[in-house]
Amino acid sequence: LESPLYADVGGDLEVSFEFFPPKNEKMDAQLWDAVRTLEPLGPRFVSVTYGAGGSTRERTHATVARIQRETSMAAAAHLTCVEATKAEIDAIAEEYWAAGVRHIVALRGDPPTAGAKYASHPGGYENAADLVAGLKRLHPFEVSVSAYPECHPDSGDAAADLDNLKRKLDAGANRAITQFFFEPETFFRYRDQLAAAGIDAEIVPGIMPVMNFASVQRMSAMCGTAVPPWMARLFEGLDDHPAARQLVAATVAAELSRRLYAGGVKQLHFYTLNRAELAYAICHLLGVRAKVPAAVAAA
Numbered sequence: 064l065e066s067p068l069y070a071d072v073g074g075d076l077e078v079s080f081e082f083f084p085p086k087n088e089k090m091d092a093q094l095w096d097a098v099r100t101l102e103p104l105g106p107r108f109v110s111v112t113y114g115a116g117g118s119t120r121e122r123t124h125a126t127v128a129r130i131q132r133e134t135s136m137a138a139a140a141h142l143t144c145v146e147a148t149k150a151e152i153d154a155i156a157e158e159y160w161a162a163g164v165r166h167i168v169a170l171r172g173d174p175p176t177a178g179a180k181y182a183s184h185p186g187g188y189e190n191a192a193d194l195v196a197g198l199k200r201l202h203p204f205e206v207s208v209s210a211y212p213e214c215h216p217d218s219g220d221a222a223a224d225l226d227n228l229k230r231k232l233d234a235g236a237n238r239a240i241t242q243f244f245f246e247p248e249t250f251f252r253y254r255d256q257l258a259a260a261g262i263d264a265e266i267v268p269g270i271m272p273v274m275n276f277a278s279v280q281r282m283s284a285m286c287g288t289a290v291p292p293w294m295a296r297l298f299e300g301l302d303d304h305p306a307a308r309q310l311v312a313a314t315v316a317a318e319l320s321r322r323l324y325a326g327g328v329k330q331l332h333f334y335t336l337n338r339a340e341l342a343y344a345i346c347h348l349l350g351v352r353a354k355v356p357a358a359v360a361a362a
């Protein structure tokens with residue numbers, strides 16, 4: 064036997080969690096269950112997505128501001144350039160600053176019509192790099208941007224994609240969070256490409272648990288993520304078994320995370336899908352435990 068199972072799990076992994084803004088009361092309750100369950104794990108930050116075309120502008124703001132106000136976690140707001148002038152985007156950023164939010168996940172976003180070619184809004188920010196520069200001009204925000212281990216579909220090739228990431232970092236971005244991917248080698252290859260391109264910024268793998276295989280296949284096709292054949296086999300026949308599917312989803316995401324950790328990755332960002340138990344179980348398997356406040360521990 065080479066080594067005991069789980070012997071490599073350490074306590075030095077840092078995690079962050081991504082949520083989406085709720086559409087109704089039921090979803091609001093699910094989100095806050097996830098927020099409160101994951102809070103004791105002491106994430107570096109939690110982020111809230113911005114709906115396509117700015118459709119969740121108010122809901123994203125309300126969710127981010129409430130997390131910042133009512134929890135011990137630092138909240139980060141996703142913000143895109145789509146369908147808005149620079150002045151409108153700047154006003155949103157100013158509202159975040161006034162609410163004590165210091166971290167923006169700055170993105171270009173996608174065209175309002177799925178499949179259309181992206182065109183920047185007249186008077187708007189050109190792309191994510193331009194938005195990063197704009198935010199940094201306003202305030203010393205902490206800024207995260209996206210990175211694409213399998214290349215963004217709009218990028219001509221991997222070199223153009225790396226150049227784009229470099230522009231965002233040169234504009235002042237503090238780190239990049241990757242699009243989801245399913246094979247650890249995909250990230251390790253990307254890490255080598257980044258090193259060869261002289262990019263030494265923090266690149267945090269984004270981990271997407273597969274709760275619904277059909278929708279993951281659709282999303283993957285749109286964003287250029289390869290879905291390995293073994294995944295179809297794993298999720299086959301689980302459509303009518305939601306509990307089993309959740310256990311398989313947690314296992315697959317935890318396995319990917321463990322392989323990344325074994326390869327030296329010390330930060331992971333989880334797309335939680337607003338599900339408390341899934342992200343909690345994955346973190347637990349990785350050795351991330353609730354941080355007991357010093358006062359409680361001493362008592």
Ligand code: FAD
Binds near residue numbers: 114115141192224
């Ligand atoms: P950019 O980095 O600005 O550019 C993407 C690609 O466009 C580049 O790779 C390049 O090919 C091309 N490009 C840009 N500028 C130039 C230029 N000057 N010259 C040539 N080519 C150029 N979407 C949402 O709507 N809301 C969210 O909350 C959200 N959160 C996300 C979080 C993460 C971690 C990730 C990875 C993605 C997220 N997205 C979100 C999706 C994102 O908006 C899309 O992937 C979008 O298509 C690209 O946005 P970007 O910020 O990566 O774009």
